[in-house]
Amino acid sequence: MNIPGKALSRRSILKATALAMPAAALLAATGASAQTGKASGRPELALTKPIKLSGNTVLITGGGTGIGRGLAEQMHKLGNKVIIASRRRDVLAATAAEFPGMELMTLDVRDPEGVRRFAADIIQRFPDLNVVFNNAGIMRRENLLDQQADLADAHNTVETNLNGPIRLTAALLPHLQTKAQSIIVNTSSGLGFVPLVPRPTYCATKAGMHSYTVSLRHQLRNTNTRVFEIAPPGVQTELMAGQSRNPNYMPLPQFIEETMAQFRQDPPPVELLVERVWVLRLAEREGRFDAAVDALSGAA
Ligand SMILES: NC(=O)c1ccc[n+]([C@@H]2O[C@H](COP(=O)([O-])OP(=O)(O)OC[C@H]3O[C@@H](n4cnc5c(N)ncnc54)[C@H](OP(=O)(O)O)[C@@H]3O)[C@@H](O)[C@H]2O)c1
Structure with a gap:
């Protein structure tokens, strides 16, 4: 890990923006050393079985933009049939147009009946579907002392980031279980491990996604479905x-490249973590949790 280990002044810490705080700055601010994760030992993440990264039929929610789009491009290049899905058809169409053979379907993961219909449709259109990326998500700033009466931001965040992936997984799991190899990849966040105080519901949903993903992996451990x-x-x-x-x-291409490099390992770790996020992943384990919350929030 590239960590200078040099203490930062409070002023320089406050000048950094919260989520954007470079790993090195956060480490220094929370008293971590260049050995973070090495002295305490990183979690045992290795899988026992290799996975096949080509020849799959892959659904990526939120695949029209950002991280989802980057993953869609890479999975497409690896020789997979890729279907991207989200609410905005025009955005999906613009992305799909760049990658011949990429398919699109509209989907709002907040809508329980819509998700059930979507699952039936995609299974009918693409019966070989065997890989699902639960990537769609939203982030909202929330002042808990001044919230909308209907809690719209909190409600939408939970429905999109947590209930959405849970209901899509539930709708597709019986189908995935019929495949010789199937894969579910859930996107949480470094902020699921150390909350960024001005985004409370977002961070709570991401902590929830991490926990749900651990349970899903364990419940499916004796099946053909691998969970990342x-x-x-x-x-x-x-x-x-x-x-x-x-x-x-972090630049998007660099993030996608590092994530895919993790995925290509044989076998890959169950948590596909880039170097830059370990400072958050291990904050609690290394006794830096409170300092990390303060550092992120102080800089916000
Ligand atoms: N970028 C970061 O710094 C960061 C850090 C940690 C975690 N993440 C996570 O990474 C994932 C991707 O985010 P991103 O950074 O790539 O941002 P992004 O470009 O805004 O992507 C979010 C995607 O989710 C889709 N989406 C939102 N609401 C949806 C809904 N109700 N139903 C279906 N699709 C929906 C959006 O498409 P439509 O608007 O067309 O629906 C969009 O394509 C998210 O889960 C995010 O929380 C991002």
Whole structure:
């Protein structure tokens, strides 16, 4: 890991934007060393079985933009049939047009009946479907002392980021279980391990996604379905307006390349984590949790 280990002044920490704080700055601010994760030991993440990364039929929710689009491009290049799905058909169409053979379907993961219909449709159109990326997500800033009466932001965030993947997984799992090899990849976030205080519901949903993914993996351990988690650090996308132009966030191509390199390992780790997110992943384990929350929030 590229960590200078040099303590930062409070002023320089506060100048960094929260989610965008470089790993090195966060490490220094929370008293971690260059040995983070090495002294305490990283979690045992290796799989026992290799996986096949070509010749699959792959659904990627939120595949028209950002991280989903980057993953869709890479899976397409690896020789998979890729279907991207989200709410905006025009955005999906623009992406699919760049990759011959890529398919699109509209989907709102917040709509329980719509998800059931979508699952029936995709299985009928693409019976070989065997890989699902639960990638769609939204992030909202919330002041808990001044919320909308209907809690619209909190409600939408839970429905999109947590209930959506749970209901899509439930709808597709019986089909995935019929395949010789099937894969579910859930996107959580580094902020599921250390919350960014101004985004409370977002971080709660991502902590929930991590926990749900662990249980899913264990419940499916004796089946042909393998379960992975992607927990990105801050990446240059339009998850929040303007984020894609913030130089402190990880460039999208670099994030996709590092994530795919993890996925291509034989066997791959169950958590596909880029180097930059380990500082958050291990904060609690290394006794830096409170300092990490303060550092992220202080910089927000
Ligand atoms: N970028 C980061 O810094 C970062 C860090 C950690 C985790 N993540 C996670 O990575 C995932 C991808 O985010 P991103 O950064 O690539 O941002 P993004 O470009 O905004 O992608 C989010 C995607 O989700 C889709 N989506 C949103 N609501 C949906 C719904 N109700 N039903 C179906 N699709 C929906 C959007 O498409 P439509 O608007 O067309 O529906 C969009 O394509 C998210 O889960 C996010 O939480 C991102």
